[in-house]
Amino acid sequence: MGDLIAERLNQIMERITAKARSCGRDPAEIRLVAVSKTKPAEDIRQAASAGAQIFGENYIQEARRKIEALYDLDVKWHFIGHLQTNKAKFAVRLFDLIHSVDSLKLAKALDREASKIGKCQDVLVQVNISGEKTKSGVTPAETMDLLRRMASLENISVKGLMTMPPFFDDPVKAQPFFRKLRRLAVQAAEAGIANIAMQELSMGMTGDFEVAIEEGATLVRIGTAIFGSRNRA
Ligand SMILES: *Cc1c(COP(=O)(O)O)cnc(C)c1O
Numbered sequence: 001m002g003d004l005i006a007e008r009l010n011q012i013m014e015r016i017t018a019k020a021r022s023c024g025r026d027p028a029e030i031r032l033v034a035v036s037k038t039k040p041a042e043d044i045r046q047a048a049s050a051g052a053q054i055f056g057e058n059y060i061q062e063a064r065r066k067i068e069a070l071y072d073l074d075v076k077w078h079f080i081g082h083l084q085t086n087k088a089k090f091a092v093r094l095f096d097l098i099h100s101v102d103s104l105k106l107a108k109a110l111d112r113e114a115s116k117i118g119k120c121q122d123v124l125v126q127v128n129i130s131g132e133k134t135k136s137g138v139t140p141a142e143t144m145d146l147l148r149r150m151a152s153l154e155n156i157s158v159k160g161l162m163t164m165p166p167f168f169d170d171p172v173k174a175q176p177f178f179r180k181l182r183r184l185a186v187q188a189a190e191a192g193i194a195n196i197a198m199q200e201l202s203m204g205m206t207g208d209f210e211v212a213i214e215e216g217a218t219l220v221r222i223g224t225a226i227f228g229s230r231n232r233a
Pocket of ligand 1: 035037058080081164205206207221222223224225
């Protein structure tokens with residue numbers, strides 16, 4: 001099993017590098033978030049020893065258990081799932097980057113909890129580009145307003161945007177959604193809001209990460225292609 005994870009991880013890292021080069025980007029600009037939700041700590045250990053440096057988790061309780069069990073690993077943890085305000089306290093203690101801030105209420109809760117532990121929490125704002133009701137995230141129209149309001153939160157540092165397009169069998173169909181996120185980030189950067197950086201674009205998963213790299217992704221979130229299909233949560 002360990003060999004299989006290492007092999008898949010290496011294949012993904014090679015594909016990221018190849019894709020970056022083919023569109024004239026520096027492969028070092030693109031970081032892989034190995035999405036380990038539902039997978040046991042042992043699988044994460046295997047991936048880490050094969051070179052994975054960032055792990056993405058979706059559920060606070062599950063992540064807490066695994067992060068404690070893997071305290072000896074020198075890796076970063078990113079939260080990529082929907083975050084409830086009442087879990088903000090745990091999120092700031094556990095994660096280096098939270099990809100899924102989708103309301104001012106959540107941003108304020110994270111700010112408050114981060115200040116209690118003397119941390120400045122790095123976050124991304126999740127944008128629901130497609131407008132699908134099942135997806136979290138602010139609408140593109142709401143994004144600038146949320147960023148402006150977040151600018152005054154001293155214990156939060158916005159690093160960029162994240163999105164999840166609809167699922168398509170043909171990844172090329174996801175391309176317009178990635179492009180829209182990039183344009184929104186450019187627009188936000190040009191607005192020059194204090195304390196708001198737009199250096200990260202978290203987009204692209206197993207089925208569409210290569211298209212996302214073409215559109216400027218700096219963080220690709222890949223689970224299935226590394227760990228196999230998901231266990232039951
Ligand atoms: C599960 C998940 C992923 C990984 O999806 P795969 O298709 O398994 O690569 C990426 N991003 C988010 C937000 C997820 O919940």
